[in-house]
Amino acid sequence: MARKNLLLGLDEDELTLVNSSPDGPSSQSLATRPTLGGRGAVGAMSRSLERISADIDAAKALEQRLLAGADVVELDASTINSSFVSDRLDDGAEDCAVLAASIREHGQQVPILVRPHPEKLGQYQVSYGHRRLRVLRELGLKVRAVVRSLTDEQLVIAQGQENSARRDLSFIERASFASLLEDRGFGRETIMAALTVDKTELSRLISCRRSLPDELVHAIGAAPKAGRRRWMEMADCLQESDASESWLEIRVDPAFQKLDSDARFLRIFAAISNRKSARKAPAWIDAGGKKIARIDDEKGWFRISIDKSVDADFGAFLVDQLPALLRAHRGVPDRS
Numbered sequence: 001m002a003r004k005n006l007l008l009g010l011d012e013d014e015l016t017l018v019n020s021s022p023d024g025p026s027s028q029s030l031a032t033r034p035t036l037g038g039r040g041a042v043g044a045m046s047r048s049l050e051r052i053s054a055d056i057d058a059a060k061a062l063e064q065r066l067l068a069g070a071d072v073v074e075l076d077a078s079t080i081n082s083s084f085v086s087d088r089l090d091d092g093a094e095d096c097a098v099l100a101a102s103i104r105e106h107g108q109q110v111p112i113l114v115r116p117h118p119e120k121l122g123q124y125q126v127s128y129g130h131r132r133l134r135v136l137r138e139l140g141l142k143v144r145a146v147v148r149s150l151t152d153e154q155l156v157i158a159q160g161q162e163n164s165a166r167r168d169l170s171f172i173e174r175a176s177f178a179s180l181l182e183d184r185g186f187g188r189e190t191i192m193a194a195l196t197v198d199k200t201e202l203s204r205l206i207s208c209r210r211s212l213p214d215e216l217v218h219a220i221g222a223a224p225k226a227g228r229r230r231w232m233e234m235a236d237c238l239q240e241s242d243a244s245e246s247w248l249e250i251r252v253d254p255a256f257q258k259l260d261s262d263a264r265f266l267r268i269f270a271a272i273s274n275r276k277s278a279r280k281a282p283a284w285i286d287a288g289g290k291k292i293a294r295i296d297d298e299k300g301w302f303r304i305s306i307d308k309s310v311d312a313d314f315g316a317f318l319v320d321q322l323p324a325l326l327r328a329h330r331g332v333p334d335r336s
Helices: 012-019 040-067 093-106 130-139 152-166 171-183 188-195 199-210 214-220 228-240 242-251 261-278 314-330
Strands: 072-075 112-116 124-128 143-147 283-285 291-298 301-306
Touching: 093 130, 112 152, 124 130, 124 152, 130 143, 152 188, 171 188, 171 199, 171 214, 171 228, 188 199, 199 228, 214 242, 214 261, 228 261, 242 261, 301 314
Parallel strands: 112 143
Antiparallel strands: 072 143, 112 124, 283 291, 291 301
16 A cells, blocks of 8 residues: 655655656666766756756646646635745735736636635635735636645645746745745755755855845845856855945945845845955065965954964964053053
8 A cells, every 4th residue: 555745745756756857767767867068067967957857747646646647726816815834025016017918818817826824714715826815816816726625835845846846936935935844844855845955056056045134135136047056146245345235325325225126136136345455464474475364353353363384383482472462552660
């Protein structure tokens, strides 16, 4: 007898279908299956592309499974509430305009997925289809929906994987979604399933997002063209310099607010990077041209970092001299 997966409510044979590539591993073991690129960077890229393809297939399979055999009903938009966790940073006005034009011409082609609201009798809660719901509400139309009894875990997994299938969320939206889910007490296994990522990538997402102020992320928005590397560089810049305050003035600039999300990212990224470069620590060089120490003056601290490879004992000597140097600085007579 097939066992049930507790998160998705699927039999194990069905879950295998959801989590496998179309060909599946049954006819040939993973250990003996040939790879496209072998070892090195090319092999890593090939394996990454295979995993992305499998993730898309998995998410599409999950959506088909959730909708299969279910009746599509028409609901009043006023009875449908948003998910308890948002996966969007922007309102998507431009995308909604395109979607609205399509629905006017062809009607709602794909139903949304909802569950009975756990706290409001006669109301529903969206798992996915928030933009379709928004457009249908604005058009004053009924909403075609599939109603399923979903747990919180099932709801967020379906919500995240539907967007993964469409490759619809930017890096920072995925990072924000992951952090919000963790803040609400969801385990890493559930979040990994929702975003179709492994442990390493999930750690990167959450670590990067927690290094960025909420106000900064919301001021920039989704920034779909700014990938993981540049968001992580921005987080590093904020940690390593006093640039953490430089973006605050930019945020309230009327010209900044008129930019699109990607342009807002570039504006703040440039300002933070320039501030970091401007505050690059000067070096203390001896008469022979050797770099003895690095000097940092920021955030209320004046630091001297001695290069021990040049003179291993100089640091200890300097510490011994600090009391006399402090007295000399303050003009206190040396009574030793």
